[in-house]
Amino acid sequence: MEIIAFGVLADERPLLEAACAPRHGVRCVEVFLNRYTAPTAGGYEVVSSSVNDVLDAPVLETLRAGGTRMIAQRATGYNNIDLARARELGMTVARVAFYSPYAVAEFAWALALAVNRKTVRAVGRTREFDFRLNGLMGRDFHGRTVGVLGTGKIGTAFSRIAHGFGMRLLGWDVVENADCHALGMAYVDKKQLFAEADLISLHVPLVPETYHLVDRGVLASMKPEAIVVNTGRGGLIDTSALVAALKSGKLGGVGLDVYEEEAGVFFFDHSLEVMTDDVLARLMTFRNVLITSHQAYYTRDAVGQIVTGTVRNVEDYGAGRTSENTLVPPGG
Structure with missing residues (x-):
């Protein structure tokens, strides 16, 4: 499955790429997801977002029109995602409920x-x-x-x-x-x-x-x-x-x-x-x-668990499974 990941930090990239290989292809971009960058995700079924991305209704609508069906948030928090609109659009949303x-x-x-x-x-x-x-x-x-x-x-x-x-x-x-x-x-x-x-x-x-x-x-x-x-x-x-x-x-x-x-x-x-x-x-x-600049979570242990959990969420989506990480299940 092809994934585009937004807001990927330099230290995070090798961990995310290693977690995805060899079953999934991942395109890591440093820019954050918002209404201006959302068209970049065109053609990607799965979008992986960071907590500083903006996934409001207009962004979700752009992603849906471009073929995105699943949002895999690389964080525990999800107040940046309009879950109600995602549900209306039939988009699956998951986060990482637990890390170090x-x-x-x-x-x-x-x-x-x-x-x-x-x-x-x-x-x-x-x-x-x-x-x-x-x-x-x-x-x-x-x-x-x-x-x-x-x-x-x-x-x-x-x-x-x-x-x-x-x-x-x-x-x-x-x-x-x-x-x-x-x-x-x-x-x-x-x-x-x-x-x-x-x-x-x-x-x-x-x-x-x-x-x-x-x-x-x-x-x-x-x-x-x-x-x-x-x-x-x-x-x-x-x-x-x-x-x-x-x-x-x-x-x-x-x-x-x-x-x-x-x-x-x-x-x-x-x-x-x-x-x-x-x-x-x-x-x-x-x-x-x-x-400090939102770095409390930023250890190799925690980020490693986040990216591993994110990939697991993508695989659950592909298999039609849900877990404690699922915020919006397949089909809403």
């Missing part, structure tokens, strides 16, 4: 530790042979309280690391996780979690109920030195409210691997351009804010 949760959980801790211990600022100084410690004082995480919003596989992996640090665990989720209970986690309402946590990490999906989960009111309720880490989805945080809180000196620090307006910005080189996103530009000016 440790990749994201470990990176969330990398952000938390770097923000707390001001690692980036310290490295910048030492590169200039400035070895002073002024302004670099952090805090022990041991004995402090961590709030984990979303205690699925990633949230649980994050919580295990927190337990190793000797932290008090607070959790919030629609379903309580027995593995987190075993770590000593207490499930509380959001109000208590945000008010008591010294470190807050977001691991919930982006759905209407979680959009701007962290808003102006929530930020005002947090401890003055609280650290917020988001490796989930950018829309979980009201970024304008976050900037306002940072300007007032309210937060101890922020680590962001995602940003609600990241489409068209993340994964591209804008170093020679004027940054037109005023909110993102303002975020970059805060010394207690660390922003």
Whole structure:
């Protein structure tokens, strides 16, 4: 089966090609899928998309007219796909429901530790042979309280690391996780979690109920030195409210691997351009804010599992099978 894969990163390409060979041909393109690039998929029955592709109704209609019958998303999230329209068009859609949760959980801790211990600022100084410690004082995480919003596989992996640090665990989720209970986690309402946590990490999906989960009111309720880490989805945080809180000196620090307006910005080189996103530009000016470009999942282990799962989804489609990865089954 011939596949065209959009938004394929350089490190990802050999893994995807190896997973497809020898049963499937795959054309890897670096450009992201949108209404302008969708005609490129003409003649391909299967399109593999990334989480930063746009698969709204017009794009899906263009793909369907060009012969595409199956969308294989190389990600767990799928809020970028109009599933209702895909169903109406009779297109099969699948995602990778599971890959290494440790990749994201470990990176969330990398952000938390770097923000707390001001690692980036310290490295910048030492590169200039400035070895002073002024302004670099952090805090022990041991004995402090961590709030984990979303205690699925990633949230649980994050919580295990927190337990190793000797932290008090607070959790919030629609379903309580027995593995987190075993770590000593207490499930509380959001109000208590945000008010008591010294470190807050977001691991919930982006759905209407979680959009701007962290808003102006929530930020005002947090401890003055609280650290917020988001490796989930950018829309979980009201970024304008976050900037306002940072300007007032309210937060101890922020680590962001995602940003609600990241489409068209993340994964591209804008170093020679004027940054037109005023909110993102303002975020970059805060010394207690660390922003990375949606790389938490980006380990050989996780990406390998993603591409393997994607190819399995394509083979399931070819055989008329469905699985836990199927979002829209054959025939809708």
